[in-house]
Amino acid sequence: MSTPNEQDRPPGSDAAQAAQPGDLATALAAAEARALESRDLYMRALAEMENIRKRASRDVEQAHKYAVDRFANDLVAVKDSLELGLLAAGDAQTLRAGTEATLKLLAKAFEKNGLTEIDPLGQQFNPEHHEAMAMQPSAEHVPDSVTQVVQKGYQLNGRLLRPARVIVARAP
Template sequence: MKIMNAEDNHSEAVDENAASQTGEPREYSSDQAEQANAALIELGKEVEDLRDKLLRSAAEAENVRRRSQREVADAKSFSIANFARDMLGVADNLTRALEAIPDDARNSGDPGFAALIEGVELTQKSMHGALQRHGVQKLEPEGERFDPNFHQAMFEVPNADIPNNTVVQVVQAGYRIGERVLRPAMVGVSKGGPKAAPAATEAQTEHGDSAEPGPPDEIATRDA
């Protein structure tokens, strides 16, 4: 057994330092190579794990951004929903006032009465225009297929010549803001005709069925 003294250790260190400076490849033992390989594999796993976490964080941040944008857009669209719903009663009263004027009164030629009628009509038109500018749309679905999401069936009209569940009369116009209903249209629907083609509504697309009108609403009919 060879005993290495301080001079031998110094000589070996000098040789290793010289080899590193000259660029000569350093020989490693099999244990050292395996340890280095295992370290590289572990480092690769850590890098992949960090990459996965980064991608997940980026996706989550993007989802939060999109959700925030959607919530802001909804808030802008529906912020006046309650106010608009209250204004519908005013619009209805203006319509009733105009419908209550007899034809002979309209044609009487009285300048004062004609000016009053014109003022009410302009007020009604201005109110509807203001509602439309804020995204409120009027629902007048006569001739369309009954849609329970936007219509309320008040009565049924037997008619074999019209497809079943078709809106044949609008008792009171409805309103919506975007896809949110402010007030459903009160309608009469046909009964006894051929089956109508399914309406392309989201609810029917998901569940694959067609909605049937419910029983007439006696309270709503009396109020209308």
């Protein structure tokens, strides 16, 4: 028969399973060591994240500061060409040839840097890329088509930089 003390204990708890004070101290020391290790890992991760944030911030600052570096180098050649053209401008034909050469240099610089021209003459009016300056009645043009380009537009790597300013045909 069991004693009253044995009946009051929950099932599965016998004296052999009771933790000894030495075992508790060892478990506590191990838990504290794991907690210190976890804290150390956390602090290192926090420091690494701060370094990454600072590095990214510095990279963004440098990118903003030197974003047009390549484009600026291309434009220096255009300026040099204009200066040479002014020095050599003795007659209108020489001046025209120099201006055409400079325009080609500029177009090449635009192309290399992702700057494309929007010249919509004869195309259907597109309000996303064109700005209508006026509508003009026209029998020879399709209604809502561009009859005249007042100012060309530009896109930079597919993003609209400036819309083309146009005159649009309408039915007479």
